[in-house]
Amino acid sequence: MRKFVILACLTVPAAPALAGTWTAPEGCEAFMTVQSKGCRVSHYYRCEADQPGDQWRVDLDQEGPFFYSKIDSEGQWVESYDPIKQTLDPSPADPASYSELIAEGMDTWSFGLTKEDGTGSRAEGYDRLTGQSFVIDGITLQQTEVDFTEYDLAGNVLRRSKGNEYVNPDWRLFFAGPGETDLGDGQWLPIDGSPLQFVFPGEEGFLSNQPLFDCDALTAEADLPHSLWRARYEP
Known part of the structure; x- marks a missing residue:
């Protein structure tokens, strides 16, 4: 899952990064950097060529x-690279709906995903x-409970x-939190990717390419594979 492989997959490759920073792809504008537990930093951006709300x-x-x-805009998993491209199948059985979650307090979903290598899966x-809210680095976030299962086409x-x-209703984004993940072998592994710092344009640390938290912790969580980060908020 190295960066040179992923960047080669992108339709619009990212420009070379300056030392210590990440640069958004051409035609795109970054609007937030989030430093999280588990030695991970994330940059959020929008691109001119995309649909409104993407x-x-x-x-x-x-x-x-x-x-x-x-x-x-509804939080549906449109496209991802890890490094293989994966896209949302047309006509989901039960589309994910951010609007329904915020308005009714719960949203169920069932949809198909197809990878560029021809393999497919179903997520439910x-x-x-x-009903609980938390203030993290000055940002008020509502807590959710999530339950996610991905099956192969044979039902495994x-x-x-x-x-x-x-979640932040205004931003229409999900952020990771504490939970457990089973990679298909029946073993539940604890993981916590909760956000700890929100950084906006003009602030120190915006677009930093170095994660800040838990990177030197010699714990089992620090050594978990990247696939564990693929919780509900990550397609």
Whole structure:
């Protein structure tokens, strides 16, 4: 999952980064950097060529970008690279709906995903507002409960995630939180990718290419594979 592989997959490759910073692809503008637990920094950006409401995110570890994803205004998983391109299948059985989650307190979803290598899968689950709110680095976020399962086309479980995440209704984004992930072997592994710092244009640390938190912790969580970060908020 190294950066040179992923960048080669992107339709609009990112421009070379300056020392210590990440640069958005041509025609795109970054609007937020988030430093999270688990030695991960994420940059959020929008591109002129996309549909209104579409938002991109790139995740970086200490070696560089390892995951790109795009969601639409309803939080649907439109496109991702890890490094293989994966896209949302047309006509989902139960489309994800950010609007329904915020208005009704719960949203169920069931949809298909297809990778560029021809393999496919099905994702099912729900997001539910718990009624609790948290202030993280001055930003008020609503907590959700999430339950996610991805199956292959034969019905075998590929991975499962459950736990809590965070949403900001104004931003129409999900942020990771504490939970557990099963990569298909029946073993539930704890993980916490909660945001710790929000950085905006003009502030120190905006577009930094180095994660700040947990990078030197010699724990099992620090050594978990990147696939564990693919919870509900990451297509």
